[in-house]
Amino acid sequence: MTRDLRPLFDPRSVAIVGASATPGKWGYWLAQGALQAEERRAVFLVNRNGGEILGRTAYRSLAELPESPELVVITVPADGFEEAVDGALDAGAKALVVISAGLGEGGPEGRERERVAVERIRDAGALLVGPNCLGLFDAETNLHLSSNSVPSGPIGLISQSGNLALEVGMLAGDAGLGFSRFVSLGNQADLEAVELIHDFREHEPTRVIAVYCEDFRDGRAFARAAQQAVEAGKPVLLIAGGGTPGSARAARSHTGALVSDLVAVEAACAAAGIERVATPKELVDVAVARLGAPPARGRRVGIAADGGGSTVIAADLAAAHGLELPPVSRKTSSGLQAILPPTAATENPVDLAGGGEYDVFNFARVVELLLRSDDLDSVFLTGYFGGYSTYSEEHAAREVEAAVAMAKYAADAGKPFVVQTMYWRSAAAEALRDGGMPVYRDLEGALHALSALVRAGVAQPHGVPDVPPPAQPVEAAGYWAARALLEEAGVLFPEARRAQDSEAALAAANEIGYPVVLKALGDVHKSDAGGVAVGLADATALERQLSEMATLEASEYSVERTAPVEEGIELIVGSRRDPRFGPVTLVGMGGLYTEVLGDVAVALAPIGEDEAERLICSLRGAPLLLGARGRPALDVPAAARATAAFSRAAGEHPEIDELEINPLLVLPEGALGLDARIVLGGVDRDAA
């Protein structure tokens, strides 16, 4: 769906239905905002009582307008929703913005009213923003249709929260930024975030796309739109609301959102290259960095300050953000020593030790050396710089000179140069900003933003996969069905035989060869009730186990070849379906303890073998697979092949809610599924 959104962002005429002469009312703010661009477009104020509003005569209805209003903003009570929509369409509107609340967010009845209205709107070749939204803004076309004024700048904001937009606007304004466009999504009855992301990608004044979303609708389409924007060079920053129990309660009540698991959102962000942020401040902090610095090619940062404490605190916080502070080469260190006093620290972090106070231009010399060092991917200046302007006018001038030089060196080096200064409003700080550099007041904002530049530079988003076309549906759940599905997909399992009773089990064991594994199948809870026995060395042991399992009332048994568990490490591979993002594959370190710790990594299914390997290697416990502590390296590529095959099978079966291999035993050569499970259509039918 690629519709022309010009009637929304640059309408030839605007009508405000529900315009009001009373300050503090929505109909007043909207009228006031619309009138700011009266020279650019006709503005019609509509109020059923007529009268005068902000010096203009109000029309009593849309039918009275002298010309067709291209955009109609509706701010009447929900009761009048249908009438207002009909009136707008009859008047020839091509875009409707509905502020009115009390529709789809309230429940099914409201959603049905929205659906019917949207059908009429689309039939008329028009589009709808809202309902339950807070309007929109376009800086270039001077379109102000929201309650509060917002600053102009390079950020395109798509938001399911109006307050968030205001807060982001204030913080952005403080940082010298603002909005190119802002759209309040509301209930997304017609226009959804995905269509706006596509539109913002093509919108020249928009250089960063920021999204606050509670309901992702078609999550894959959303992620794909974001991926295309990222590929087109426009970073996408996302606040995803509703991932914890409390916020999910709030989101459902706020926009009737069908909330997604945080795990699915994380998988979508990784696939698309979306940078997830948690708060308005983080959003603006990261936007400042992405607008002012290139992505970093690696994690190695050089830190400089005139003052040991500043370097110490910054170094600790940088490490907490996963950045690396390698000592610089002897060459760079010698260069620094040649500039700085003998007490200076010249390895990294660099403490100018008064060298900046002695000559403030030494900051520029130090930063230049660090930017030129092959040992560093980015440079961070922190602390007092900017404060020398309080000494004298000469100091101030020299400090600005240093700032201008540093901005130039950074641009030449093509590396991120990020600055935190307690004198963030000084002339030197402004000179850095004018030179395009990201400048921060607080350390946490600066280092969070620098770590985002690193993520942008080193992450390898694998792209949003299509959900494969459905295969022949699986009809039964249970162990054998799961094994059959996964074996066909290419996952290896130990040899196994079905046995209905003890006699058959003993015969099966003879064919397979001792020691064997015995599993009781059916409605049994395996780990709790002892439904799995391993290492049964001979027929006596097997018989004893069979009689012990008799109490489980198993419907049948599986007798299996013993796998060399002690030679390998166990993974868990699972998949579940998110209501918005579809099948999500999860890989984790196996075992009881690790289930408790939740060492898992996730991806939108299906994934290829390379991506599966990256996923496995991203686990905190991955060093054990790769040969930590004197252990042999295991066959991670085989585990990745199994995981990729698993994820494809999960993707091809929409009738499966959950699919799991637990454990997947990774061996020095190969990988073996030791157990498998299917949950069909929301019910766990574990019976074979």
Add this chain to the structure above:
Amino acid sequence: MTRDLRPLFDPRSVAIVGASATPGKWGYWLAQGALQAEERRAVFLVNRNGGEILGRTAYRSLAELPESPELVVITVPADGFEEAVDGALDAGAKALVVISAGLGEGGPEGRERERVAVERIRDAGALLVGPNCLGLFDAETNLHLSSNSVPSGPIGLISQSGNLALEVGMLAGDAGLGFSRFVSLGNQADLEAVELIHDFREHEPTRVIAVYCEDFRDGRAFARAAQQAVEAGKPVLLIAGGGTPGSARAARSHTGALVSDLVAVEAACAAAGIERVATPKELVDVAVARLGAPPARGRRVGIAADGGGSTVIAADLAAAHGLELPPVSRKTSSGLQAILPPTAATENPVDLAGGGEYDVFNFARVVELLLRSDDLDSVFLTGYFGGYSTYSEEHAAREVEAAVAMAKYAADAGKPFVVQTMYWRSAAAEALRDGGMPVYRDLEGALHALSALVRAGVAQPHGVPDVPPPAQPVEAAGYWAARALLEEAGVLFPEARRAQDSEAALAAANEIGYPVVLKALGDVHKSDAGGVAVGLADATALERQLSEMATLEASEYSVERTAPVEEGIELIVGSRRDPRFGPVTLVGMGGLYTEVLGDVAVALAPIGEDEAERLICSLRGAPLLLGARGRPALDVPAAARATAAFSRAAGEHPEIDELEINPLLVLPEGALGLDARIVLGGVDRDAA
């Protein structure tokens, strides 16, 4: 050591040695600062060239002064350090503040010069701050002896960084706070942080003690001083610098600091009830909260905002901070429904859904209900509140009225009430501040501070233990020595026999009873080289194992009774000595995987059984010990007894650098050490 610091903070007279008439020089700033209190105390400016400085005639030396200067500030080059100290003492000074750098931080020679000078200073009954410091400040006595001016307020700051003090001062000023006192520690040649903490505890205008430290000197004394301050009702907030490789490099070069492991600092903070913060902003954010709200009695927070997005984002961030958002009781929810529009969310978080816009006093009604709810330990208001003042003067007045009411309700309830508002400078925000409430601009600061209030309320600092008097030193390292030491302390191990050869091993096994465990001792690396064999079922198996181990060239063997490993969970218990904080005990979940993940908890040794149990239960993997996933609960008290006994043994043996039980097997009844290790005096003498 409890010295009278009055000559430092409230001297009857001050002399500035190195005073200068040149703006931008230290000698100028110090003179300018000192002269601010000329009515309170005599100020003498000393410059070897004499002349006029800031309108006063400078003395050529301290010997020329008309009276004895009680406090002398020295800002001459390091070369003149001894001469200036002698001059000050000869003139009768009781306190010296030495700004001069280039002494102890540069290496042993400088430290020796400091030592000699301090000896003379102490002999004269005087004291020294610095060298390499940035001066000091006392608001009450109007003592300004630093480069920049700082705001006055309730925070007492002790800092090894001058820039940090400036930055904290600026941020505190924005929050309406400032310093009661500030002391720049420098190299701590004489006066150390610990003495200042004791002094600040008694200093009435100081209500929060903030410390930035790179070198803790006597770490136990430091922690004990902090503990006493906390017990006296003065929160201690600490930025500890130097815990990561990069920052340790910087700290060593900055003040010649002997840096402590982060683990030791963490243990000290837990013992003393110190709140650790990472940055100046965190420090001020937490100070605002501790000054404006009582500690929270639990983790349950109620969140309110007029706007769904605000509640959603805050709820997610609160969860990330470990706070809980329980749905409120039906009674509270009904109360909220009675106030708010039908679309409001009234469970928790509470979205006023326009109810605040309709009547801004509804914020106060909502907050009152939440503060009164027994389901909540604290209340957090976030988002737009404060912005209604932009509507009209009536709105503004009503909003302030609501703010005043909320502050009163919070004071009555005795619960934390924390506010974040994008209109943080509004009249309503100021009214909240005037009412003593913590108000923040950014969500992260507000929720970090709220989580600090929770820590202050729920943490149970166990107190800083004394290192016990040394016991008879252990002379040998190795397995048997470790076992003997720990068994004597009360740790249980499986029965074991020493065996010099195969014959002795077989005999030992017969006495113990099969299956046995065989360990090869001596210079062997056990896990890598197969020096431990378990489950040896009979003499044949033992003989085979002995011949396999022959290649290890073990000096002897241990033959041991088999422990029921499959019935328990393994812990690691270890101890190491920090150069500043002494012996630190560490408990972690055992096993290869968990060593990789580092699931550990630490405490200053020795610890009692209660503390050991809390420590074990704080592990992320603790649910497994307590009976997660259908497993039986294990004997955690027995594990705690073993850990407490271990920590006492570690504490009593300063000659031991490292002591370890790995693993400690926690069983349904009891806990058994399965292996033990001693490292003496820095060398691993694992040979038996």
